[in-house]
Amino acid sequence: MQLSNRTLGQWLEHWASETPEKEYIVYSDRNLRFTWSQFNKRVDEMAKGLIAIGVTRGTHVGIWAANVPDWLTLLYACAKIGAVYVTVNTSYKQAELEYLCQNSDMHTLCIVNGEKDSDFVQMTNSMLPELKQCERGHLKSERFPYMRNVIYLGPEKHRGMYNTSELLLLGNTIHDERLATIKAEINCHDVVNMQYTSGTTGFPKGVMLSHYNITNNGYLTGEHMKFTSEDKLCCCVPLFHCFGVVLATMNCLTHGCTQVMVERFDPLLVLASIHKERCTVLYGVPTMFIAELHHPMFDLFNVSSLRTGIMAGSLCPVELMKQVEEKMYMKVTSVYGLTEASPGMTATRIDDPFEVRCHTVGHDFEFTEVKVINPETGEECPVGIQGEMCNRGYNTMKGYYKNPEATTEAIDPNGFLHSGDLGTMDENGNYRITGRIKDMIIRGGENIYPREIEEFLYNLKEIKDVQVAGIPSPKYGEAVGAFIIRHKDSSLSEEDVRDFCRNKIARYKIPKYIFFVNEFPMTGSGKIQKFKLKEVGIKLCRERNIEII
Secondary structure, three states: OOOOOOOHHHHHHHHHHHOOOOEEEEEOOOOEEEEHHHHHHHHHHHHHHHHHOOOOOOOEEEEEOOOOHHHHHHHHHHHHHOOEEEEOOOOOOHHHHHHHHHHOOOOEEEEOOEEOOEEHHHHHHHHOHHHHOOOOOOOOOOOOOOOOEEEEOOOOOOOOOEEHHHHHHHHOOOOHHHHHHHHHOOOOOOEEEEEEOOOOOOOOOEEEEEHHHHHHHHHHHHHHOOOOOOOEEEEOOOOOOHHHHHHHHHHHHHHOOEEEEOOOOOHHHHHHHHHHHOOOEEEEOHHHHHHHHOOOOHHHOOOOOOOEEEEOOOOOOHHHHHHHHHHOOOEEEOEEEOHHHOOEEEEOOOOOOHHHHHHOOOEEOOOEEEEEEOOOOOOEOOOOOOEEEEEEEOOOOOEEOOOHHHHHHHEOOOOOEEEEEEEEEOOOOOEEEEEEHHHOEEEOOEEEOHHHHHHHHOOOOOEEEEEEEEEEEOOOEEEEEEEEEEOOOOOOOHHHHHHHHOOOOOHHHOOOEEEEOOOOOEOOOOOEOHHHHHHHHHHHHHHOOOOOO
């Protein structure tokens, strides 16, 4: 096991040469299939198209789309010519899109029609009213001085935008020799991907990640699950997030295996894809696995081909992991980290006992150092003592784009990246995440960690999912609020929850406010926005005339 200096393009060309006829990208629902050789050819054609419209080394190219077929084509095309691929969350609205395009100095933006209630074409035209008057490729915008192109991914034509076919045709004007010369200049330490932090705690920052960062993190993730070229990974997590573009895509890229794509999460489509393609690996956040297991047609599909996968993104309930292992035949692993760590800092391994895989986030990635550091003294915490999870190694980001102050705040003088998460290490070197520094509830001087209460409440069988957050309290500063999603047909009441807690956890930890909800506020990548739960709690108290004390 060793780190590689290959770029994304070099990895792709390696497999196109070694296993040209093996399937790489598959969309089972539309029977769209690319072998390594076919996909590499399309990537080169797309790369030449980007060169033709002025994309060069260091240029920022944005992608605003779900997991559409050309999402990955554009990623590798940018990688081959040294452009930086900027991922845009599909949940973004007008103001967020405009902030990202300005902050990232976007040169070219690639879009689709939209998602749910969002019209990406209309929002792009609102952001760039000059599009409808300018010649394609010659956009001049006062508000977005770096922006030159908008590409529509599809056959439709829109004023001022290239479509996919036109981009590929333009690529025919670029000689293969020019592409080869450009590719030869690319270095594995170049920035290849810029992802904006999820915005669970504040305004997004552009995280700059290199080929070296993400290919090696993906490779080691696969090694932890004993990946081989025979594996087929069902990817239903969004590619604009590290879970999709690194832990899934870079894993497949470095192991030469097949990536079975789901354009946007649908539990039925996931089950059908596993059944049809005989997938061996499945990724998802807990809510995805819950949706699959509880789908009324679950028993109609054969998922026995599954052997492993990753459940990550938020707290993984013990009962849920047990059900997934029993009903979906897979050994569940987890990866802990953050975008700034490419993203994996620690991981459980497929051979770890269930107790380790279920109750911890495993031990550190190879070639990294992980420490639990006392946030006040900066000293390393002893075994079992809670502190901030910190990481140093090949996976540390190159920094936040145009934000040296935030970069210095995140990475200390010793090179350790500070996560903002609280955790402990046990005597075997395995870590447990106990909460976020900023999520901590301080009630009358008592420190309360939401994760502890969430794990306790998961033992109540009628609870399908639960999140705990602080509700502002005039008397105590903050009070404990529990937001609970019940199982279907459950009659669980607030008093039932409090009775369950009495004499089992300290009185000050028992939720003062209990809200039964249908969903949690989420980011587009499936992370729960804790800060919004506080807002939801206050609103529900007002609506129900509950006095906040």
